[in-house]
Structures are given as structure tokens and as C-alpha cells.
Amino acid sequence: MSEPEPQTEARRIATEARDRARFEEEALSLADQVYRVARRLVGSREEAEDLVQETYARAFRSWRSYTPGTNMRAWLLRILTNLNVDRGRRIQRTPQTQPLEETDYYLANKLASAGGEQVLETDEVVERMSQDSVVNALSEIQPQFRDVVVLVDIGDFTYADAAQILDIPIGTVMSRLHRGRRALKQRLAEGAVT
Amino acid sequence: MSGDPCDRCEELLQDFLDRTLSDAEWREAETHLAGCDYCSRRYRFEASLRRYVKTSAIERMPPGLMAKLDELRGLDATA
Numbered sequence: 001m002s003e004p005e006p007q008t009e010a011r012r013i014a015t016e017a018r019d020r021a022r023f024e025e026e027a028l029s030l031a032d033q034v035y036r037v038a039r040r041l042v043g044s045r046e047e048a049e050d051l052v053q054e055t056y057a058r059a060f061r062s063w064r065s066y067t068p069g070t071n072m073r074a075w076l077l078r079i080l081t082n083l084n085v086d087r088g089r090r091i092q093r094t095p096q097t098q099p100l101e102e103t104d105y106y107l108a109n110k111l112a113s114a115g116g117e118q119v120l121e122t123d124e125v126v127e128r129m130s131q132d133s134v135v136n137a138l139s140e141i142q143p144q145f146r147d148v149v150v151l152v153d154i155g156d157f158t159y160a161d162a163a164q165i166l167d168i169p170i171g172t173v174m175s176r177l178h179r180g181r182r183a184l185k186q187r188l189a190e191g192a193v194t
Numbered sequence: 195m196s197g198d199p200c201d202r203c204e205e206l207l208q209d210f211l212d213r214t215l216s217d218a219e220w221r222e223a224e225t226h227l228a229g230c231d232y233c234s235r236r237y238r239f240e241a242s243l244r245r246y247v248k249t250s251a252i253e254r255m256p257p258g259l260m261a262k263l264d265e266l267r268g269l270d271a272t273a
Contacts, residue, residue, distance in 0.1 A: 024267045031263055035255040049259055053266070060269040104207045107243070108236045120235040126243050131250035138251060153244060154251045159214075178208050184247070 023063045027056065030073050037077060037155040040138060041084055041147065051087075055080040074161045081147065081165055107185035129188055137187035145180030152177055199226050203233045207240055 034055065039048040058079050059066075066075055112120055119125050138146060151162040152173075159177075163170045206223045209215045215223065227234050 020268075028260070028263060028267075031260060032255045035259065036252050039253045040251050045253075045256060049256060049262075052255075052259065053262055056263045056266050057269055060266050104204050104240070105236050108239045111239075112235075117232075117235065120239045123242065125239065126246040129246075134247050134250035138247070150251075154248055174214075181208060185243075 019068075020063060023066060023068075024060060026072055027059055027063075027076060030076060031056070033073060033155070034076050034080065037150055038080055038084075040135075040150045040154055041081070043139065051080060051084055054083050058083070071161060074157065074165055077151065077155070077157070078165045078167075102182055102186045102189075104182060104185070106182070107189040110189040129191065133188065133191045137184050137191065140187050141180050141183045145176050145183055148173055148176040149180035149184065153181070200230065200233055203227065203230065204236070207237060210237065211241055211244065 031052065035048060035052050038051045038055075039045065042048050042051060055076060059076055066072065108120055111125060115125075138149070141149065147166060148162055151157045151165060152159070157165065159170050159173045162173045162177075166173070168176075203223060203226045206215060206219055210220070210223050227237060
């Protein structure tokens with residue numbers, strides 16, 4: 001048995017350092033998008049910052065388990081959502097009751113019955129709801145539904161990515177997404193029409 | 195197929211906007227929407243609501259966080 005050639009060993013170390021730096025660069029370039037999702041999964045900016053830092057600490061430690069060429073944003077979000085569930089920090093504002101099963105036209109119907117059908121024709125109709133009310137409505141959806149709505153509608157993940165991130169079947173992603181969006185509209189309807 | 199065509203169109207709304215309908219369902223929705231102002235208005239409303247929800251929900255990363263993340267580079271797996 002001989003020691004590896006010093007040159008070979010040096011080359012291996014250099015290659016690994018380069019791969020690692022490349023991984024870190026790519027991960028950091030996604031930070032804004034990772035934060036965007038994190039912010040809507042937890043209740044405060046501070047918690048979101050902590051969560052993103054913990055995610056990157058774990059990601060940098062386990063960078064070897066990332067397969068180059070696969071979706072790094074989804075890989076990071078999987079770490080993040082796992083950490084979030086483990087720490088039990090998901091926003092839990094609502095009591096654990098079944099959401100009312102309103103239908104998809106519910107919010108539009110409410111607005112139309114208050115302001116007339118033509119109100120739906122105007123572009124500003126959605127903007128009459130404050131951005132805060134949208135953020136609040138989102139935070140009031142049950143966590144299991146909100147996670148999916150945030151990943152797909154805010155984070156632009158595909159159903160398949162969301163399924164992989166949350167480790168649930170695609171069919172579950174779709175049903176939670178549909179119910180989550182209806183729950184969101186129901187919350188918005190409660191605030192929009194007074 | 196049975197029931198109110200507008201109810202049926204309402205059921206197809208989310209998948210229509212997600213572009214996950216089958217070809218047959220897609221045609222079904224398009225045919226109905228072409229002749230139904232009530233549903234067309236609600237589809238357009240939903241599309242603009244989605245855009246608004248997204249813009250409202252997106253918050254930029256706080257200044258300073260990037261530097262903190264940058265400091266984590268090179269973290270050892272054993273640390």
C-alpha cells in the first residue's frame with residue numbers, strides 16, 4: 001500500500017474546494033427566494049431570518065448530499081420546511097377546526113353582491129383589499145394547507161417540487177392547494193365585505 | 195355530466211389557471227367561458243387575485259441577512 005501521490009491528493013482537495021465553493025455560491029444566490037417562502041411560513045421577520053440561517057448552516061454542512069444538476073432551491077426548501085416543523089414554529093393562529101368548505105367563486109360572489117357584477121370587471125377590485133389583509137389571511141390558513149399554498153403560489157414551485165419538499169404525494173399537494181386557496185378566499189371575503 | 199354548467203365551470207377554475215386540465219376538460223371550460231360572462235368575470239378575477247396575493251406576500255430579504263449567510267460558508271460537517 002502506498003500513500004496517494006501528493007499531486008493527486010492535492011488535485012482532489014482542490015477539486016473538492018472548487019465544488020464546494022460553487023455549491024455555496026449557487027445556494028447563496030437563491031437566498032432571497034428562500035427567505036420569501038420562509039417569511040410566509042412563520043409569524044415574524046426574526047423567526048424567518050433564524051430559520052433561513054439554520055437552513056443554510058445545515059445546507060453548508062451537508063453540501064455533499066446535494067446532487068449537482070438537481071433543483072437546489074427545492075433541496076434547500078426541504079431542509080427549511082423540515083426544520084420549521086421540527087421546531088414547531090409554524091404559525092398556529094387558528095383553532096384546529098375544519099375550515100368551512102366554501103367554493104371557488106365565494107369571494108368574487110361576495111364582492112359582486114356588495115358592489116354589483118361590474119365591480120369584478122375593474123382591475124382595482126383586488127387592490128381594495130390591503131396587502132396586510134392578504135398577508136393576515138394567509139397566516140390564518142391551517143399550516144398544512146398554507147405550506148402548500150406558499151410553496152406553489154408564492155414560491156412558484158411545481159406540484160412535483162412541493163410534493164418532494166413536503167414528502168407527501170402529488171395528489172395530496174393538489175387537494176391541499178385547492179382547499180388552502182379556498183380557505184384564503186374565505187378569509188379575504190370576511191375582511192373585504194363589511 | 196349533470197348539474198349547473200356554471201357550477202361545473204367553478205370546479206374547473208383552479209386547474210384551468212394551473213393549466214392542469216385534461217384536453218377534454220380544457221375544451222369544456224373554454225366552450226362554457228366563451229358564452230358565459232358570469233364565469234368569465236370570475237376567472238379573470240381569480241387570475242388577478244392570484245397575482246395580487248403573490249405581490250402582497252413577497253417580502254424582500256432584510257438587509258444584513260446575506261452577510262450572515264455568507265459567514266456560514268465553509269462550515270464543517272463535524273462542527
